[in-house]
Amino acid sequence: MNFHPFLGALLWPLSLLYGVIVRARVWMYQKGWLKQKRLKATVISVGNLTVGGTGKTPMVIWLAEKLLAEGKRVAILSRGYRGAGGSSDEIELMKFRLQGRVAFGVGKGRFAEGQRVEAQQPVDIFLLDDGFQHLQLARDLDILLIDASRSMQDECLLPAGRLREPLSAMSRANVVIFTRTEAVPGTLEAIERLSQFPVFAASTRLLGLRLYGSGIQLQSAEEIGAGPFFAFCGLGNPDAFFRDLQTWGLPVSGRAVFADHYRYTERDVLAITQAAKKAGANALVTTEKDAQNLSGLKLEETPLYISVIDLVVSPEADFCNILERLLAARIGAAA
Secondary structure (H helix, E strand, O other), X not given: OOOOXXXXXXXXXXXXXXXXXXXXXXXXXXXXXXXXXXXXXXXXEEEEOEOOOOOHHHHHHHHHHHHHHOOOOEEEEEOOOOOOOOOOHHHHHHHHHHOOOOEEEEOOOHHHHHXXXXXXXXXXXXXXXXXXXXXXXXXXXXXXXXXXXXXXXXXXXXXXXXXXXXXXXXXXXXXXXXXXXXXXXXXXXXXXXXXXXXXXXXXXXXXXXXXXXXXXXXXXXXXXXXXXXXXXXXXXXXXXXXXXXXXXXXXXXXXXXXXXXXXXXXXXXXXXXXXXXXXXXXXXXEXXXXXXXXXXXXXXXXXXXXXXXXXXXXXXXXXXXXXXXXXXXXXXXXX
């Protein structure tokens, strides 16, 4: 959040009050005054300290794929932020990518959703999406994501800044993963110097692009043509998407930014295509999350390509060892 300094000064007292409330809530859980609820299966939480995108959805998908490959029965618990009818753009994206191989529990009461899922089918592992602040549900592993491309130095708590919790809350995490490290030279070297801590790096990788309305077949950046492209998105961190396009070698002649989780209308589609023509673009490009918010809308004149990404976690073997030790410890405790 980039407020005018005068507005930031007005909001500063509210940030102080917010910080007191947040710290008191954590303290009451630590002292046992507020009780956590535990599901039967192992719970792995993926969350962050800031508002805006840090790569939580790609991380949850990455974890689900790894655990499924090991034969684990996986379910995902999510609030379904800004969604309706028991879903959201992020939920639909995860369902599309995981193709019915995991169960979903969506709702504010994630313990109740987890119980419902466990009553319907066996579950080995729950992935708690955006769960770092959801202290009501006990977890066995807390994974905290930090966007390396956006400095948190001198960042304020809500509402004056982007922080959901003070930076000291990092101490609750079992594992810290710096995402988008490809955008910040020297990050990997800095993480290597923190080898005594469970700190890892994650970068974004382009798997391919799919043509909107044409199924799930992927094409490479070379196969879709030389462009130029008109890029648009509604994300918590749109600059990261535009940087990715540059990294992938996709020339952009124009761009449009919408609010996070924005649901597009026919009028928006018309405005985007007109802006693309004015910019001399031959095609449009957006994200998988935005594609879910275009559902039902048609783009007949200008082709739209959807970038499909995943994460590369480094060092992956060490991170997977942590997951294996967690699972082994849970099995031993249950025996």
